[in-house]
Structures are given as structure tokens and as C-alpha cells.
Amino acid sequence: MAAVSDLDLELERGCLVGMIGPNGAGKTTVFNLITGVYKPTAGTIEFEGRSLRGLKTPQIARLGISRTFQNIRLFKSLTVYRTLQAAIHYQAGYGLFGATIQGPKFLRCEKQIDNVIIEALEFFGLRDIMDEHALSLPYGMQRRVELVRAMICRPRLVLLDEPAAGMNQSEKNQLMNLIRRAREFYRCGILLIEHDMSVVMGICERIAVLDYGIKIAEGSPREIQNNPAVLEAYLGERIEN
Amino acid sequence: MTGIFRNMIRDHKSKIVLVLSLPVFYLLGRLQGSISPYYYQIIIYIGINIILASSLNLINGFAGQFSLGHAGFMAIGAYTSALITSSIGIAGGLPTPLVFLPALAGGGAAASICGLLVGIPTLRLKGDYLAITTLGMGEIIRVIIQNLDFLGGARGFTGIARMTDFFWVYSIAALLIYLLYNLLHSTYGTGYLAVRDDEIAAESSGISATGIKVSAFIIGAFFAGIAGGLYAHFVTYINPSQFGFLRSFEIVVMVVIGGMGNITGVIFSAVILTILPEALRAAAMYRMVIYALLLVIIMITRPGGLFAFGAGLPRRVAQNAPAR
Numbered sequence: 001m002a003a004v005s006d007l008d009l010e011l012e013r014g015c016l017v018g019m020i021g022p023n024g025a026g027k028t029t030v031f032n033l034i035t036g037v038y039k040p041t042a043g044t045i046e047f048e049g050r051s052l053r054g055l056k057t058p059q060i061a062r063l064g065i066s067r068t069f070q071n072i073r074l075f076k077s078l079t080v081y082r083t084l085q086a087a088i089h090y091q092a093g094y095g096l097f098g099a100t101i102q103g104p105k106f107l108r109c110e111k112q113i114d115n116v117i118i119e120a121l122e123f124f125g126l127r128d129i130m131d132e133h134a135l136s137l138p139y140g141m142q143r144r145v146e147l148v149r150a151m152i153c154r155p156r157l158v159l160l161d162e163p164a165a166g167m168n169q170s171e172k173n174q175l176m177n178l179i180r181r182a183r184e185f186y187r188c189g190i191l192l193i194e195h196d197m198s199v200v201m202g203i204c205e206r207i208a209v210l211d212y213g214i215k216i217a218e219g220s221p222r223e224i225q226n227n228p229a230v231l232e233a234y235l236g237e238r239i240e241n
Numbered sequence: 242m243t244g245i246f247r248n249m250i251r252d253h254k255s256k257i258v259l260v261l262s263l264p265v266f267y268l269l270g271r272l273q274g275s276i277s278p279y280y281y282q283i284i285i286y287i288g289i290n291i292i293l294a295s296s297l298n299l300i301n302g303f304a305g306q307f308s309l310g311h312a313g314f315m316a317i318g319a320y321t322s323a324l325i326t327s328s329i330g331i332a333g334g335l336p337t338p339l340v341f342l343p344a345l346a347g348g349g350a351a352a353s354i355c356g357l358l359v360g361i362p363t364l365r366l367k368g369d370y371l372a373i374t375t376l377g378m379g380e381i382i383r384v385i386i387q388n389l390d391f392l393g394g395a396r397g398f399t400g401i402a403r404m405t406d407f408f409w410v411y412s413i414a415a416l417l418i419y420l421l422y423n424l425l426h427s428t429y430g431t432g433y434l435a436v437r438d439d440e441i442a443a444e445s446s447g448i449s450a451t452g453i454k455v456s457a458f459i460i461g462a463f464f465a466g467i468a469g470g471l472y473a474h475f476v477t478y479i480n481p482s483q484f485g486f487l488r489s490f491e492i493v494v495m496v497v498i499g500g501m502g503n504i505t506g507v508i509f510s511a512v513i514l515t516i517l518p519e520a521l522r523a524a525a526m527y528r529m530v531i532y533a534l535l536l537v538i539i540m541i542t543r544p545g546g547l548f549a550f551g552a553g554l555p556r557r558v559a560q561n562a563p564a565r
Binding site: 035037056057058061062066067069073074075076077078082085086087088089090091092094095096098099100101102106109110113149150153 | 253255256419420423424427428429430431432434435437438439441442443444445446447448449450456502
């Protein structure tokens, strides 16, 4: 049995695509395949003309693909500010030597990094809590920190794994707004996994539906809503039209 | 005008402290003659232990790797530098710094090459497995030295020139602290902490965990090698049994008691744990019992280290436990 066996998905620049499907359909596996956590046994994964097969996770991240995690993975001991510093680490502009010597180049780069971080904190409304330990924040805030961490490095594609999980309706509305604004501001494409239909239908331009590792439908929110195969997958019974 | 001056001081604070400390240490070093050899020896050992503990702090505390073989790096540095000074010394007549500096650097370089060799294959190992591998590496080094006749084998390497003094030990310690402090207070250094806290999340953010871990081992081993060189040229006689697992363990204890990733904490802990066995000599046969008891009590009451006050740094050891 394959986790993902028949998936053909194309994403254009700056798109907002959702991936839905019952639990165990293979959605997070797709993310793990894209980011190099799992190796595909067959098929191709291409990003901007480059094959991603065989690349390691940090390499893929540096090509411009970032992600969030289903069960939030924040850095245990870091403040919000330092969490974002970690996300910018690979774009620091200086290396180990520069970090220890701390010459004029280092100071310039750090100032620039500080500007980028402050700008992101303000955009996401996290400026006031930037020196708090990330893990001491309420759940909704933690999700937001993870979101900023994924976006601050200006990726071209962001993979969001159930960003609305555990949120109440007003938090979800805030989140949808945030995702829309962030996409415009950072000019990136978004592929998101979500179980909450109001979120998916609310912001996605296109939706792909997975079931048992196979794509069973793809289309606009309206098309998906009326697709009998989709309804059957979710409800497990035939819909007579 | 004063604004610019103040900014300059703020930006270069650590550099200024480092540069100012050097003449201070030089002057203090001149006072050697005025204290008893016993106290002088303890002061030298404190400095060497600060270097050992801080270099291990980079590997264990900053990068979150579990290395139990630090004494192995020290041994390589000790023997390599002793070989160098013995060979150059034969050529004779050169002023001490010209001989000692390349010897120490050579010892450090040899140790860091070993650190690279250890670092690369162990990259995938975590927690217990990495600990055992590094422990094994330390023992392998010790046994190899023991079986090399030209190094004196089990009989040891004698007749090493006494070149180590207060200035050498403490300026190198200051340099290491300076490097660690700067690294910790930089965006680049945050990458180490991220790898320690959550390697998967760090890699997804573009951080090369491999690069971080290897660099931690290389730098940590380098300074452990230098500490070994300083040690060798103080005691003038070294043999493999001085660099066994027990030595590695003593250094690990200093780091854990001081607080993993806590720069000042580890310094204080190195000082205290060097003095403690000496101070307990009065207790004669109960010395090691009391020492061990104190360690147990400290770990129960303050598991994050005696000096765990830092912001943004780990508060509890449990948070730093290597990922399994």
C-alpha cells in the first residue's frame, strides 16, 4: 500500500491552492515528499524547472520552499525574535568567521536583519511579544509565529499544514485575512492542507482532493463542493444525483 | 559626538573587553613569583578547565550534541604540541612564543581534524548513540597513543618544556569566551540553538544541521587540543591514562552543572569544580563521596545548572535533552 500513489499537481507562481481529503489520505506525506523528508520511489518533483529529487531539506528550503507543521514545531528555548533570526540564519550575509570577529560587515548585516525581522513582526502583529519565549505564548499566537517563521525568508512557495487547527471561528477569520495579506505582501504561492471547509473554501483559488493517496478531484471551490466523488470520499456513501 | 562614541562602545563591547584583558593578564602573570606553587598550579588548572569546559559547551550546550570524548581531543593536542616543541626545541635558541604558539596551534589543528573525522560519520546519531560513539572515540585515541612507542606508550612522554604560564592560559581562555559570546549574540549563532532545539524545524528553515554540528565539533576540538597543549607544557610529563573517560566525564559535569549553553555559568562551574576536590582534601577518604553527593544534590535541586538565569537560554535540562 502506498501513502501517495497517484498525484499530479501543478502550482503556478503566487497561487493559493488547498489540499483536502479524509485523514490518512496522504496530504502531509505530500509535504514531506516536497521538502525532502521522504524520498519518492517513483515520479518527479520539480520546482521552477529544477528537480527536487535527492536534495536534502535545507537545500530545498534555500531554493524557496518553506513550511509549517501539523503539530507546531517551534524552537524550544528561543524567543519570538530569535526564532525569526533562526529563519534568516542562512541569509545572514556573513559566516562563522564574521560572527566571531564582528567587523563592519557583520554590523551592517545584523542591522539589515533586524529591520527585516521588525517589519515582519509588525506586519503579523507580534511586535509587542517579540521577546517572549515562543512556547509560552497562547496556541493561536504560536501558530502565527510559525507562519511568520515560514514567510520571513521570502520563499516562493509556502506549505501550510493545517494552519487553522485548534482555532475558534474568530481566530480562523483572522487567520484567513492574515494568509491573504501575507501572500500579497510577500508575493509567494501557498499550498495548504486544511480540514476546516470554511477556511479552504474561503481563501483557496483551487482545491485538490486526495483519498488513499490518489488525487480524486481538482478544481475551483464551487466545483469541488458539488463533486460526487469528493462527497463520497468524505461521507463514505454513494450520492444519488 | 558622544552618541557616536557610545554606539561604538556598544557595538564593540566584547572586543574592547578582550583587548583590555590581555595586558591585565600579562601583569597578573608577572606576579607568579609571589604566590605559592600550589596555588599557582590550581589557578593554571582553573584556566585550562575553563577552556575545556567552554569548548565542550559549544558542542553540547550550543549545538546540542552529546559528546563524551572531549579528553580524546585534549590528548591529541597534548601529544602533538609536545612533539612539536621537542623537535623545534632541538633546533634550539628560539624565543618561547615562537615555539609555543605554533606548537599549540598544531595541537589544536590535529585535534580539530580528529573532530572533523568524528563529526561527519556521527551526524545521524542522536542522544545515547552519539554519546557512546564519542566515548568510544575517546578510548580509541587513548589506546592508540598507548601503543605508539615513539610517543612513549604507557610509560608516557617525558621532558616536555615548561612553557605554560598564567598569561598563555588566560588569554586563550579569554579569546575562546570572546568567540563564544559573539557567536551566541549573532544571527548566525542562533542557528546553533535552533539545531539544538528542533533539528527538523531548523532544516526546514534552511539551516544546515550538518554544517552546524561539524563546525561545533571542529571548533570545540580545536580548543580542547590547545588546552591539551597548555596542560602538557605545564605538567611536563603526560601519559595516556590522564586522558581517559573519567577526564571526559569531569568536563561534561562542568558543562552540565554550569548550565548547557550558559557561557558564564560554565566558567563559574569550571572554577568551582576545579577548586572543590582540592578544598575537600581535608576530608581525606570521604573526599570523592562528598564531591559525588554535591553533584547529585545540585542536579536534583537545579537541573538547569547552578547558574541558569539567562534569558533566551535553556531553563531546564529536560528542554535540552538530545532528540531521540
